[in-house]
Amino acid sequence: MIAFLDLKQQYASIAPDIEAAVLNVLRSGRYVLGEEVAAFETEFAAACGVRHAIAVNTGTSALHLALLAAGVTAGDEVITTPFTFIATAAAIRYIGARPVFVDIDPATFTIDPARIERAITPRTRAIVPVHLYGQMANMDAIMAIATRHGLAVVEDACQAHGSRQHGRSAGSIGLSGCFSFYPGKNLGACGEGGMAVTNDDEQARLIRMLRDWGQDRRYHHVMEGYNYRMDAIQGAALRVKLRQLESWTEARRARAQLYGRLLANSPVEPPSEAPCNRHVWHIFAVRTAHRDQLQKYLAREGVETGLHYPVPVHLQPAYADLGHRPGDFPTSEAAADSVLSLPIYPELSLRAVETVCALVGQDAYVS
Ligand SMILES: *Cc1c(COP(=O)(O)O)cnc(C)c1O
Numbered sequence: 001m002i003a004f005l006d007l008k009q010q011y012a013s014i015a016p017d018i019e020a021a022v023l024n025v026l027r028s029g030r031y032v033l034g035e036e037v038a039a040f041e042t043e044f045a046a047a048c049g050v051r052h053a054i055a056v057n058t059g060t061s062a063l064h065l066a067l068l069a070a071g072v073t074a075g076d077e078v079i080t081t082p083f084t085f086i087a088t089a090a091a092i093r094y095i096g097a098r099p100v101f102v103d104i105d106p107a108t109f110t111i112d113p114a115r116i117e118r119a120i121t122p123r124t125r126a127i128v129p130v131h132l133y134g135q136m137a138n139m140d141a142i143m144a145i146a147t148r149h150g151l152a153v154v155e156d157a158c159q160a161h162g163s164r165q166h167g168r169s170a171g172s173i174g175l176s177g178c179f180s181f182y183p184g185k186n187l188g189a190c191g192e193g194g195m196a197v198t199n200d201d202e203q204a205r206l207i208r209m210l211r212d213w214g215q216d217r218r219y220h221h222v223m224e225g226y227n228y229r230m231d232a233i234q235g236a237a238l239r240v241k242l243r244q245l246e247s248w249t250e251a252r253r254a255r256a257q258l259y260g261r262l263l264a265n266s267p268v269e270p271p272s273e274a275p276c277n278r279h280v281w282h283i284f285a286v287r288t289a290h291r292d293q294l295q296k297y298l299a300r301e302g303v304e305t306g307l308h309y310p311v312p313v314h315l316q317p318a319y320a321d322l323g324h325r326p327g328d329f330p331t332s333e334a335a336a337d338s339v340l341s342l343p344i345y346p347e348l349s350l351r352a353v354e355t356v357c358a359l360v361g362q363d364a365y366v367s
Helices: 007-028 034-048 059-069 086-094 139-149 201-211 232-242 245-262 291-300 317-322 330-338 350-361
Strands: 052-056 077-080 098-101 124-128 152-156 176-180 194-198 215-217 284-287 339-342
Touching: 007 034, 007 232, 034 052, 034 194, 034 232, 052 059, 052 201, 059 086, 059 124, 059 152, 059 176, 059 194, 059 201, 077 086, 086 098, 086 317, 098 317, 124 139, 139 152, 194 201, 245 284, 245 350, 291 339, 291 350, 330 339
Parallel strands: 077 098, 077 124, 124 152, 152 176
Antiparallel strands: 052 194, 176 194, 284 339
C-alpha cells in the first residue's frame, strides 16, 4: 500500500526531540502562549524574512484576524479564488464580508490577475490570493493592482510554507500572510495551529490583540477580540519541526521532479512550476479527463490519492446564497473535475513514486 500521507513516519524521524519538547511544556505548567510560542514566532518570522509573526490556533483564525486588522468590515467585498479550501471564503464570511470570486490561471491553479480588475467595485476592500498546492500566485501583478486601487492584500499561504517567488517568501509580500499548521500541511503541529506574518507594525499590534480577547493589557479590552491563542505544546513541537522544514521541502521537490520526469509522456498532465517560483509541493495534482477511473484504478492497486478540491467554493451548498451557478468560473470547475492528487511527502520513497508513475502510465483505467 502506498499511503497518500503517513504522519507516523515523519514522527518517528524526530520523536525524541518532539517528546522532550512536549514533556518540557507539560512540566512547565504554562500551557497557552508563553516562551515556547514566543520563540516559535521569532523563528518563524526569521524563516519568512518578516518583522512579525503572531501565532494563533488555526490557519482559519489567522485569515480571520488578518482581514479584520486590514480593515475589512461587514458589507465589504473581498476578491479571492473559488478553487481553494473552504476556509479562505469562510474567513471572509465570518466578518460579514462578501467573497467575490475570480477564476484561476489553468497553468498554476492560482487566481488569474488578468481577471481581477473587472471584479473590483467601490465596496472592494481586499484581495486574498491563495498560494494553492504550495505555489505562489502572481504577486507582482496582484500587488500592482492592489496599489492602483488602494486594496489590502492578505496572502493565504496555508499550503505554502517556505514557498518563494523571485526569492521572496510566501506571506512576506502582501500586507500580511497566513499559515496553517494543520497536521497534514508541510509544517504541521501535533494538533491545530496557525500564524499570521506581517512587516507592518500596526497590523501586528492589532492581530496580537485580536487573538487574545482584544486586550492591550490584562482585563483591559480595547476592542472585541477572540480566543485564538496557540497552545504551548504546539509551539514547542513546531519549533522542533521548523528546523526540518528546509530539508523536508527539498525532499518534496525531489519527489515532484521525479514525478514530473516520469509522467512527461504519460496520459496525464503533470503540474508545472512557474519559472520565478519555488514550489513547495504541498499537493502534486495531475490532470486527466479520466480522473474518477484513474482514482479507482490506483485504489485497486493500493495507491491512495486525494481530490483537492472536487467542488469549487462557489458551488458549495454552504454558499448557495451567493447565487452562483455552474459555468460562472469555468476554469476552476474544469480543474475540480480533472485534478487528482498523487502521494507526495518527504518520507515517500522514490521507489513508490516510480510505482505510482508506472501505474498511471499504463492507461488500463481508460475504459
Ligand atoms: C488548510 C487551509 C486553510 C485553513 O487552515 P486551518 O489551519 O485548517 O484552519 C486555509 N486556506 C487554505 C488554502 C488551506 O489549505
